[in-house]
Amino acid sequence: MSAAVAPAADVAAPGTPRRHAARARAVLLILAVVVIGLTVVRVLVGSPMVYADLAVRAILGEQIPGISFIVVQNRLPTAVVAILAGVAFGLSGTVFQTMLRNPLASPDVIGVTVGASAGAVIAMAFFQASGTTLFWFALLGGMGTAVLILLVAGAQRSGSGGAVDNRFVLVGIGVGAGLSALISYVMTRIDTRTASDVMHWMVGSLSTSTWDRVLVLTLSLLVLIPLLAVLVTRLRILQLGDEAATSLGLRVPATRTGLILVAVALSALTVAVTGPLSFVAFLSGPLARMAVGRPSFPVAALMGATIVLAADFIGQNAFGSVELPAGVITGALGAPFLLWLLTRSSTSGS
Amino acid sequence: MPRGATVLAIVGGLLALTVASALSLSVGARSVAPSVVWDSLVAYDGSLTDHVVVHSRLQRTAAGIAVGAALAVAGAAMQGMTRNPLADPGILGLNAGASAAVVLGVYFLSISQVTQFMVFAFLGAGVGTVLVYAIASMGRDGATPVKLALAGAAITAGLGSLVNALVLLDQASLDRMRFWQVGTLGARDLGDVATVGVFMLVGLVITVIATPTLNALALGDDAAVGLGVPVRRARVGLGLATVLLCGAAVALAGPIGFLGLVVPHAARLIVGGDYRRIVPVCLLAGPSLVLAADVIGRVIAPPAEVQVGVMTALVGVPVFIVLIRTRKQVGL
Numbered sequence: 138m139s140a141a142v143a144p145a146a147d148v149a150a151p152g153t154p155r156r157h158a159a160r161a162r163a164v165l166l167i168l169a170v171v172v173i174g175l176t177v178v179r180v181l182v183g184s185p186m187v188y189a190d191l192a193v194r195a196i197l198g199e200q201i202p203g204i205s206f207i208v209v210q211n212r213l214p215t216a217v218v219a220i221l222a223g224v225a226f227g228l229s230g231t232v233f234q235t236m237l238r239n240p241l242a243s244p245d246v247i248g249v250t251v252g253a254s255a256g257a258v259i260a261m262a263f264f265q266a267s268g269t270t271l272f273w274f275a276l277l278g279g280m281g282t283a284v285l286i287l288l289v290a291g292a293q294r295s296g297s298g299g300a301v302d303n304r305f306v307l308v309g310i311g312v313g314a315g316l317s318a319l320i321s322y323v324m325t326r327i328d329t330r331t332a333s334d335v336m337h338w339m340v341g342s343l344s345t346s347t348w349d350r351v352l353v354l355t356l357s358l359l360v361l362i363p364l365l366a367v368l369v370t371r372l373r374i375l376q377l378g379d380e381a382a383t384s385l386g387l388r389v390p391a392t393r394t395g396l397i398l399v400a401v402a403l404s405a406l407t408v409a410v411t412g413p414l415s416f417v418a419f420l421s422g423p424l425a426r427m428a429v430g431r432p433s434f435p436v437a438a439l440m441g442a443t444i445v446l447a448a449d450f451i452g453q454n455a456f457g458s459v460e461l462p463a464g465v466i467t468g469a470l471g472a473p474f475l476l477w478l479l480t481r482s483s484t485s486g487s
Numbered sequence: 488m489p490r491g492a493t494v495l496a497i498v499g500g501l502l503a504l505t506v507a508s509a510l511s512l513s514v515g516a517r518s519v520a521p522s523v524v525w526d527s528l529v530a531y532d533g534s535l536t537d538h539v540v541v542h543s544r545l546q547r548t549a550a551g552i553a554v555g556a557a558l559a560v561a562g563a564a565m566q567g568m569t570r571n572p573l574a575d576p577g578i579l580g581l582n583a584g585a586s587a588a589v590v591l592g593v594y595f596l597s598i599s600q601v602t603q604f605m606v607f608a609f610l611g612a613g614v615g616t617v618l619v620y621a622i623a624s625m626g627r628d629g630a631t632p633v634k635l636a637l638a639g640a641a642i643t644a645g646l647g648s649l650v651n652a653l654v655l656l657d658q659a660s661l662d663r664m665r666f667w668q669v670g671t672l673g674a675r676d677l678g679d680v681a682t683v684g685v686f687m688l689v690g691l692v693i694t695v696i697a698t699p700t701l702n703a704l705a706l707g708d709d710a711a712v713g714l715g716v717p718v719r720r721a722r723v724g725l726g727l728a729t730v731l732l733c734g735a736a737v738a739l740a741g742p743i744g745f746l747g748l749v750v751p752h753a754a755r756l757i758v759g760g761d762y763r764r765i766v767p768v769c770l771l772a773g774p775s776l777v778l779a780a781d782v783i784g785r786v787i788a789p790p791a792e793v794q795v796g797v798m799t800a801l802v803g804v805p806v807f808i809v810l811i812r813t814r815k816q817v818g819l
Contacts, residue, residue: 146806147760202532204527206602220784230764239633239634239637241634241638241640242621242637243638245644246640246641246644269509290811291812296533301632304811304812306633306636306637306685307573307632307633307636307807307811308808309640310578310636310637310640311578311804311807311808312804312808313644313742314578314640314745314800314803314804315642315800315801315803315804316578318669318670318744318796318797318799318800319797319799319800321669321670321794321796321797322669322793322794322797324665324668325665325666325669325794326671326791329658329661331663332661332662332665333655333658333661336651336654336655337655339525339653340648340651340653340655347643380643406810411579413648415644415645415647419641420581461652462655464648464651464652465652465655467648468645468648468649468651468652468684469648469649469652471645471648472645472646472648472649475641475645476618476622
C-alpha cells in the first residue's frame with residue numbers, strides 16, 4: 138500500500154507547503170470568526186438574555202441597571218479569560234506534543250498540571266487560601282514540579298536519540314502519580330465542605346473570572362508568547378534529532394529546557410487562574426493538525442480558545458437551571474473524543 | 488548462586504511476612520503485646536478488650552496480605568508479558584479503569600457490596616487494559632514502554648476528570664469516593680476478603696502455572712514462538728489473570744499504586760530474571776510490604792492514619808525514578 142502511495146506523495150511534495158500555508162490561513166480565519174461569534178453569544182445569551190444594543194452601551198460605560206454588572210463584570214471577563222486560557226493551553230500542549238513527538242504527551246498527562254493542582258489543593262486545605270494566595274500556590278506547584286522533573290530527568294545534560302525526551306515523559310508520569318496520591322491523601326484530611334471546594338477547583342471553572350485575572354493572563358501571555366515564538370523556530374531544528382541539531386549549532390539542552398519552561402509557565406499560570414480544565418491542552422494540538430494537515434501553533438491557540446469558550450457556554454446554558462463548570466464539559470466530552478482522535482490518527486497512518 | 492539466593496529470599500520472605508503480620512495485629516492506636524496477640528488467636532476471649540482489638544485488626548491484616556500478593560504478582564506478570572520494566576497496575580491504567588467503574592457504580596447504582604464493587608472493578612480493569620494496549624500499539628514501533636506509560640497516564644487522566652465531574656454533582660458520592668480512592672485496607676470485613684480472595688486465587692494460580700511461559704515471552708515474541716509458546720493465547724490468559732488480580736485488589740482496598748512496580752524489581756534484584764523464582768518471592772514480599780506500609784502509616788502521624796496507598800507511592804516514586812535513570816534507553 139505504501140509503495141503505491143509514495144510516488145504520488147513525492148509528486149505532490151513541491152506544492153505541499155504552500156497549500157498547507159493557505160489552508161492554515163483559511164482555518165485561522167474561520168477559527169477567529171468562531172471565537173468572536175462565541176464571545177458575542179456568551180455575552181448576550183443566558184439568563185437573562187441581553188439585547189446587543191444594550192450590551193454595547195453597557196460595555197461603552199453606560200450604567201444600565203441589571204445589565205451593566207452581568208455584561209461588564211461577569212460575562213465579558215469570563216469570555217476573555219476563556220479565550221486567554223484556551224490560547225495558553227493550546228500553545229503549551231502543542232509545544233510538549235511536538236517536542237516529545239507524541240500526541241499523548243500533553244502537560245495534563247505528564248505531571249505538570251498535577252503539580253499545580255497539588256499546590257492549590259494544599260493551599261486550600263491547610264491555609265484556607267483563595268484568590269491571589271491560591272494563584273501563587275498553584276503557580277509555584279506547577280513550576281516547582283516541572284523544574285523537579287527537568288532536574289531528575291537530566292534534561293539539562295545532552296543525551297541522544299530521544300532518550301532525554303523519554304526520561305522526561307516517564308519521570309513526569311511517575312511524579313504525577315505520586316502527586317495524585319498526595320492529593321488523594323489531603324482529600325481525606327479535610328471536611329466535606331472544603332473537599333467539595335477543592336473538587337470544584339480541580340475540575341476547573343471560569344466562574345470566578347474577573348478583570349484582575351484577565352490582566353494577569355494578558356500580561357503573562359504578552360511575555361511568554363514572544364519567547365515561545367523565538368523558541369519555536371529552534372524547536373523545528375530540534376525536531377531533526379539531537380545530533381543533527383547540535384551539528385547545526387543549536388545548544389540542545391538549553392533549547393529544550395527553555396521550551397519546557399515556557400510551556401510549563403503557560404499551563405501553570407492558566408491552571409492557577411482557571412483550574413486544570415482537562416483535555417484542552419491535550420486536544421488543541423491534534424485538532425489543529427487535523428484541520429491544517431500539519432502542526433500549527435496559531436491554529437492550536439485559537440482551537441484551544443474555541444474549546445474553552447464552547448465548553449463554558451454549554452456548561453452555563455445546556456442544562457436548564459443547573460450550571461456546570463467548564464472543566465466538567467471538557468472532561469466529559471474530551472475523553473471519548475480523545476479515543477476517536479487516536480483511532481483516526483492511527484488509520485491515517487501517522 | 489541463584490538457587491541459594493532463592494532459598495534465602497523465600498525464607499527471608501516468610502520471616503518478613505510473619506513479622507509484618509504480627510506487627511499489623513499488635514501495633515496501632517491501642518498497642519497489644521505480642522503474647523496477648525498470640526493468646527487472642529489461640530484462645531479468643533470476647534470479654535477482653537485487647538482480644539477484640541486484635542480481631543478487628545485481623546480483617547485488615549488479611550486484606551493487606553491478599554492485596555499485596557495480588558498486586559505484586561500482577562505487576563510481575565505485566566512486566567514479563569509486555570517486556571516492559573515500568574509496567575504496574577497503576578501506571579498502565581488498570582487501577583484507574585477499575586476505580587472509575589466502581590465510582591460510576593456508586594454514583595448511578597448506589598452499589599456498596601464488595602461483590603458489586605468487584606464486578607465493576609473487573610469490567611473497568613478489563614476495559615482499561617484493552618484501551619491502553621490498543622492505544623499504545625498504534626503507530627510504527629508498537630507498544631514501547633514509553634507509549635504504554637503515556638497511554639496509561641492518558642487513560643488515568645481522562646477517567647479521573649470524568650470521575651471528578653461526576654462526584655462534583657453529588658456530595659454523598661464525593662464523600663464516599665474520597666476515602667476509598669486513596670487506597671486503604673480498613674474498609675472491609677473478613678467475609679469480603681474471602682469472597683475477593685477466591686478470584687485472586689484463580690489469578691494467582693494462572694500466573695504461577697504460566698511462569699515458564701513468562702520466561703519464554705521475556706525472550707521476545709519470535710523466540711517464544713520458536714519455543715512452542717502460543718504467544719497470543721498466553722497474552723490473553725495472562726491479561727485475564729492480571730485483570731482478575733487488579734480488579735479484586737481495587738474492589739477490596741481501592742487503587743493502590745507502585746506496589747506492582749516495586750516488588751517484582753526488588754525480587755529480580757535478589758533472585759535474577761527467572762519468573763519461576765520471581766513470582767513466589769513476590770507472593771511473599773508483596774504482602775510484607777503492604778503490611779509494613781500499613782503499620783508505618785498507622786504510627787507515622789498520630790492520631791491520623793496515612794493510608795497504605797499514600798505510603799506505597801512514597802516508596803514507589805523514588806524507585807520508579809531510579810529505574811528510569813539507570814536504564815540508558817527506556818525507549819527500547
